[in-house]
Amino acid sequence: MDAIEAVAIGAASVAAGGINAMVGSGTLITFPTLLAFGYSPVLANVSNNIGLVPGSLSAAYGYRRELKGQLRRVLIFGSGSLIGGLIGAILLLQLPSSTFDAVVPALILLACLLVVLQPRLNKWLAKRENHGEKDGGVPMWCGVAAAGVYGGYFGAAQGVLLMGLFGSFLKDDLQRLNAVKNVLASIVNGVAAVVFVCVADVDWWAAGVIAVGSTIGGLVGARVGRKLPPVVLRGLIVVVGLTASVVLLAT
Template identity: 45%
Template sequence: MSPASLAFLVIAGFVSGGVNAVAGGGSLIVFPALLAVGFPPLTANVTNSVAQWPGYVGVVAGTQQELPGQGRRLVLTGVVSAVGSAVGCLLLLVLPGAVFDAVVPVLVLLASALLALQPSIRRWVGAPAEGGPDRNAVLLPAMFLAGVYGGYFGGALGVILVATLALCTHDRLVRLNATKGVLSLIVATVTVVIFAVGAPVVWTAVAVLAPMTLLGGYVGARLARRLSENVLRWSVVVLGVAVGGYLLLT
């Protein structure tokens, strides 16, 4: 890669980590960045998935004060999302590349739509009241499917997770956002292990992106309440729609 491409990926990695912490959808920044520097879609996807892992570590580190009292929820949802992630990774590796090339534009556009609808979803579910039991009969199957999505593609996975948690639990959104960070880290850990063995990961790109997603995730988590979530979210939405449209036409 050229020095300009490396610098471009450094910026994309940092911004991605910050966006994941504040609004979710940061992987929709790194994925098109990798496409822009010449990576094929499948290679860009698996490299992006591996490079996002440190960013989720940063998010968890920045939100850990909201995790006490969520032990049972984290264990149950963590197990099913990990299993789902493994299934999604295996589907990505065993299905023909043409399937991914056909599906990924739809997934990018779907993820962008979910990110755009995030505020509406929050309004629809209302402000959850604390203390009620989680609706695990719905929550756990939904977390499994979210894990499958995260293992296969993963763009805007955080949006899917926090929306599902808000619908199926009774807790403050700031605590659910912390739970989302842990679940995202679990899904990312499974993808790193599987893709490191059987996928075309470009490790030089990971070496550039990973520390920047970590730094961006931590900074974003610490500054989440001071930044304009709307500006970040809509910037990612516009980028995602542009990338999805480009992939559909090429």
């Protein structure tokens, strides 16, 4: 890894850590950046996942005040995220790499669509704050587990998926829900990272640079919350994601 590559990946990881804390789509920054420097899709995904784990943890730490009184919820949903993330990571390693090459453009496009729709999701969430059930029951747990499978396999916009689920089934303040989202994303990324470390090829230089950058970004993102213009962040994510999709489809 040369200096230019390290700086570029480091800058992308800081942005990804901050975006993950606030929006939940940071993979759309770091993953295409790794692809641009010649990493194969699977290697990029594995290294990126491992590197983003510290960033997810720092974002969760930044929202620790909003997590007060939510231990039961975190434990219940965390079990779904743990199981789902494990299944997703295994699917990534067991399915042929050609399968990943084929589905990644579609996953990125789906994630971009979710990011574009996020303002409507947020409005929907706000309207539903007083209508959801306390914990959502089995349907909510299954939805969290399914989001974990997606997150373990690829992960972009996992946070948006979770916030949409929360709006469907839970009654609570949006900031508290966002705090839980960060914890669940940490669990999914963490269990997938354990699997990848044990059995997959990892570019440790890339993972290390992303880890440092995403940790910084996660802390900053949690601190500033929603003070940064979300339209700018969404626009950047969509542009990078669409560019990556076009490049992948063309190769």
